[in-house]
Amino acid sequence: MRRERHAAPSALVITRHNREGFRSLQKISLAVARLYGEGSQAMGDFYQISNQITLGRREEELVQQVNDIVPVIIDYERQARQFLIKESQETCTTA
Numbered sequence: 001m002r003r004e005r006h007a008a009p010s011a012l013v014i015t016r017h018n019r020e021g022f023r024s025l026q027k028i029s030l031a032v033a034r035l036y037g038e039g040s041q042a043m044g045d046f047y048q049i050s051n052q053i054t055l056g057r058r059e060e061e062l063v064q065q066v067n068d069i070v071p072v073i074i075d076y077e078r079q080a081r082q083f084l085i086k087e088s089q090e091t092c093t094t095a
């Protein structure tokens with residue numbers, strides 16, 4: 001059984017931290033695909049996060065694994081937003 005959630009990590013995309021984060025998710029058997037399919041242009045930076053391994057695991061485990069990672073991605077997104085805000089403020093004060 002495949003479990004998935006959708007997320008919109010726009011600040012991660014702007015700061016280009018999404019690539020390293022998505023590679024990290026692959027190491028724990030989670031797949032990240034653009035909302036409208038792999039290789040397509042992601043509208044609004046929406047991504048689908050789903051488990052890659054389904055055989056031999058209970059549905060509860062699969063759901064929990066995907067649900068556990070979402071708050072982590074949200075935290076990374078918030079950190080990236082704070083970085084962008086700080087960078088923007090520094091640019092404004094030096095201009």
